[in-house]
Amino acid sequence: MTRPTGRPGPSRRAVLKGGAAMAGAAAFPAPFVHAQDPVTLRYLSTAVNQSPAIAAKASEELGINIEYIAVNTDEVARRVITQPNSFDLVDTEYFALPNLVPSGNMKGMDANRIDRIGDLASVIASGTVEGEAVGWDGTAPHEVLYLEDQMGTSFAGAPTDWITLIPTTYNADTLGIRPDLIDKDITSWASLLDPDFAGKSAILNIPSIGIMDAAMALEARGDITYGDKGNMTREEIDFTIEKLIEAKRAGQFRAFWSNFQESVNLMASGEVVIQSMWSPAVTAVRTQGIPCIYQPLAEGYRAWASGFGLPRTIDGRKEDAAYEFINWFLSGWAGAHLSKQGYYPAVLETAKQYMEPYEWAYWYEGEAAAEDIYAPDGRLLEEAGAVRDGGSYVERMGSVACWNAVMDENQYMVRKWNEFIAA
Amino acid sequence: MSDAADTIAETRGNRVSARPRRASRREGHGAAPYLQAAPMALVFLVFFLLPLAATIVVSFWQYTQYSIEPAFTAQNYGDVFRGCLADLPDLCTTFVTYLSTLKFGVIVWACTLTLGFTIAYFLAFHVRTLKVQVIFFLLCTIPFWTSIVIRMISWIPLLGRNGLINQTLISMGVIDTPLEGLLYSDFAVVLALTHLYTLFMVVPIFNSLMRIDRSLIEAARDAGASDLQTLVSVIIPLARPGMLIGSIFVTTVVLGDFLTIGIMGGQQIASVGKVIQTQMQFLQFPLAAANAVILLLAVLAGVWALLKLVDIRKEL
Numbered sequence: 001m002t003r004p005t006g007r008p009g010p011s012r013r014a015v016l017k018g019g020a021a022m023a024g025a026a027a028f029p030a031p032f033v034h035a036q037d038p039v040t041l042r043y044l045s046t047a048v049n050q051s052p053a054i055a056a057k058a059s060e061e062l063g064i065n066i067e068y069i070a071v072n073t074d075e076v077a078r079r080v081i082t083q084p085n086s087f088d089l090v091d092t093e094y095f096a097l098p099n100l101v102p103s104g105n106m107k108g109m110d111a112n113r114i115d116r117i118g119d120l121a122s123v124i125a126s127g128t129v130e131g132e133a134v135g136w137d138g139t140a141p142h143e144v145l146y147l148e149d150q151m152g153t154s155f156a157g158a159p160t161d162w163i164t165l166i167p168t169t170y171n172a173d174t175l176g177i178r179p180d181l182i183d184k185d186i187t188s189w190a191s192l193l194d195p196d197f198a199g200k201s202a203i204l205n206i207p208s209i210g211i212m213d214a215a216m217a218l219e220a221r222g223d224i225t226y227g228d229k230g231n232m233t234r235e236e237i238d239f240t241i242e243k244l245i246e247a248k249r250a251g252q253f254r255a256f257w258s259n260f261q262e263s264v265n266l267m268a269s270g271e272v273v274i275q276s277m278w279s280p281a282v283t284a285v286r287t288q289g290i291p292c293i294y295q296p297l298a299e300g301y302r303a304w305a306s307g308f309g310l311p312r313t314i315d316g317r318k319e320d321a322a323y324e325f326i327n328w329f330l331s332g333w334a335g336a337h338l339s340k341q342g343y344y345p346a347v348l349e350t351a352k353q354y355m356e357p358y359e360w361a362y363w364y365e366g367e368a369a370a371e372d373i374y375a376p377d378g379r380l381l382e383e384a385g386a387v388r389d390g391g392s393y394v395e396r397m398g399s400v401a402c403w404n405a406v407m408d409e410n411q412y413m414v415r416k417w418n419e420f421i422a423a
Numbered sequence: 424m425s426d427a428a429d430t431i432a433e434t435r436g437n438r439v440s441a442r443p444r445r446a447s448r449r450e451g452h453g454a455a456p457y458l459q460a461a462p463m464a465l466v467f468l469v470f471f472l473l474p475l476a477a478t479i480v481v482s483f484w485q486y487t488q489y490s491i492e493p494a495f496t497a498q499n500y501g502d503v504f505r506g507c508l509a510d511l512p513d514l515c516t517t518f519v520t521y522l523s524t525l526k527f528g529v530i531v532w533a534c535t536l537t538l539g540f541t542i543a544y545f546l547a548f549h550v551r552t553l554k555v556q557v558i559f560f561l562l563c564t565i566p567f568w569t570s571i572v573i574r575m576i577s578w579i580p581l582l583g584r585n586g587l588i589n590q591t592l593i594s595m596g597v598i599d600t601p602l603e604g605l606l607y608s609d610f611a612v613v614l615a616l617t618h619l620y621t622l623f624m625v626v627p628i629f630n631s632l633m634r635i636d637r638s639l640i641e642a643a644r645d646a647g648a649s650d651l652q653t654l655v656s657v658i659i660p661l662a663r664p665g666m667l668i669g670s671i672f673v674t675t676v677v678l679g680d681f682l683t684i685g686i687m688g689g690q691q692i693a694s695v696g697k698v699i700q701t702q703m704q705f706l707q708f709p710l711a712a713a714n715a716v717i718l719l720l721a722v723l724a725g726v727w728a729l730l731k732l733v734d735i736r737k738e739l
Contacts, residue, residue, distance in 0.1 A: 074704035077706065081489055
């Protein structure tokens with residue numbers, strides 16, 4: 001196998017030397033050998049966004065290896081800011097962009113290399129659904145979608161050729177409830193602070209999102225009208241935290257949660273009967289056979305959107321592969337895969353082509369399921385006849401009131417949030 | 424302190440003084456001891472002292488939402504203690520947080536010390552064979568067999584509103600409505616921390632107890648001491664080094680804990696570690712570093728106070 005051992009009667013020392021040379025050669029492989037290998041893209045995102053099925057399909061159809069790097073939401077932002085060379089593709093939320101883009105570590109994506117750039121869902125591209133503007137409070141994606149130039153560190157007011165993030169998934173969040181443990185109609189975010197649910201409600205302990213849920217509840221209760229819930233003034237933050245502390249001292253909250261699994265456990269165990277939740281968490285509770293409703297509310301939804309971005313350091317074959325992968329991602333199979341988990345994809349038309357008509361009708365048109373609805377992994381999600389909570393795509397995304405955000409007064413907000421936790 | 428204990432202290436003293444003589448004979452051998460200590464010293468230097476130095480340096484830097492910049496400013500320390508003087512008599516967030524953490528430190532210390540001493544006493548004086556002692560020791564490590572994730576999930580069915588304990592109590596007719604305070608409360612935090620860290624008390628106390636010369640206990644009995652007198656005047660004083668080492672382990676670990684407090688407190692109970700974590704999440708590294716330095720000083724002050732109670736080098 002090795003040249004030294006091939007010689008007649010090599011001494012032990014010679015073998016060792018040869019071994020060292022081999023190790024050296026392995027550490028610095030010749031470039032022409034490397035060029036034959038399939039490209040591997042290191043895909044940085046939270047675990048929720050990383051579907052092994054998508055990686056397998058991409059590898060099969062494109063010959064590109066996807067190597068997932070799973071970290072939590074905050075770590076995604078930290079990696080982008082501190083180690084842009086540790087990944088080739090990042091899937092991160094739009095609301096993180098006001099922190100990421102000024103760092104100069106993101107590279108604008110060339111719109112001309114994205115095949116379906118014109119087909120992006122209008123709610124992302126222009127903040128509208130069927131021509132009607134949705135709520136733009138917070139960091140609405142269309143406000144941070146374009147850069148001034150490829151390496152720009154500020155957002156462009158009008159569409160340019162340089163895209164910050166190409167959408168992967170987005171959705172509208174609302175309150176999850178346990179209908180079997182609640183005996184009244186829930187129609188408003190104000191129910192989160194309803195004394196009837198004292199000791200049985202929960203919010204997120206992710207300050208930037210938790211405070212917006214609280215703001216939705218306070219505004220619904222008529223305590224205050226915010227200028228922009230996603231970008232509060234110091235006075236608005238003070239007021240919100242003061243009210244939260246009041247509620248906490250009155251024993252309103254059973255617990256705060258900070259990850260997907262915690263929210264599922266709280267709800268499934270009945271510790272909590274009403275809480276702000278993520279859509280797949282509701283599905284997870286329901287697949288345990290426990291009734292859980294993702295309740296549409298009068299004030300609308302808090303939306304979020306996530307998308308692909310490129311690090312400053314990417315170039316050459318890796319960059320080509322990244323564009324190839326993104327174009328494939330928008331071409332339908334991945335969009336359908338994500339749709340069947342309850343997410344919405346960037347390009348609706350292509351996803352539709354990869355879904356059965358009854359699936360499309362259930363997930364997108366608010367119609368009763370004509371057949372049993374299965375998740376991509378084969379689990380039964382809903383039996384025939386079920387209707388999606390919140391109804392159709394237009395009803396759900398059209399009722400968005402605000403978007404996940406990072407506020408200008410972020411540092412002040414975090415300090416006040418810590419006061420709330422300590423109170 | 425009794426005469427018996429004084430005598431032991433003397434005999435101890437002799438034993439200890441014998442060691443330096445042996446050591447001095449080896450001193451001529453030069454580099455060997457340094458080489459032996461080098462691997463640990465290197466690990467310590469690279470993985471503890473350097474990061475610590477970096478933390479201290481960064482705690483004086485400035486930051487924005489997306490960058491940290493070298494500077495020399497006490498601003499971060501000012502921010503940590505913001506309002507601490509101005510808001511008196513109301514306590515500022517930092518003081519409230521430290522007091523809450525300190526409270527858990529004291530309660531958990533008392534619980535683990537009582538439990539740890541009792542268990543160690545049982546192991547040392549009632550269990551006769553080494554084999555059984557080892558088996559019991561392994562049983563003490565059970566809390567460490569599972570990951571924090573599994574423990575987190577498994578406490579809910581036990582302590583929760585619809586959990587095993589509440590259901591049992593209700594079916595026995597002891598209570599009508601479930602006890603809410605079992606989970607996501609101070610009680611739950613103390614329970615979980617005690618469950619986790621009692622072992623840290625058991626091991627050093629057991630070690631101290633095993634070193635007690637059994638003839639001293641016989642002597643105490645011969646001299647007419649009751650069991651309680653023997654315990655208070657002979658055994659506890661001699662177990663002090665073990666109790667102290669255990670105390671240092673437990674208090675330092677509890678002061679820095681944020682996972683257990685967070686999970687068992689339903690994240691409604693503040694801890695210094697959680698504050699630091701939140702600041703890291705929002706990329707406020709210098710502020711988090713300043714908090715970490717202050718926590719370190721607080722823990723060091725605690726250890727220093729504990730060491731004042733017992734001269735550990737003399738006792739070992």
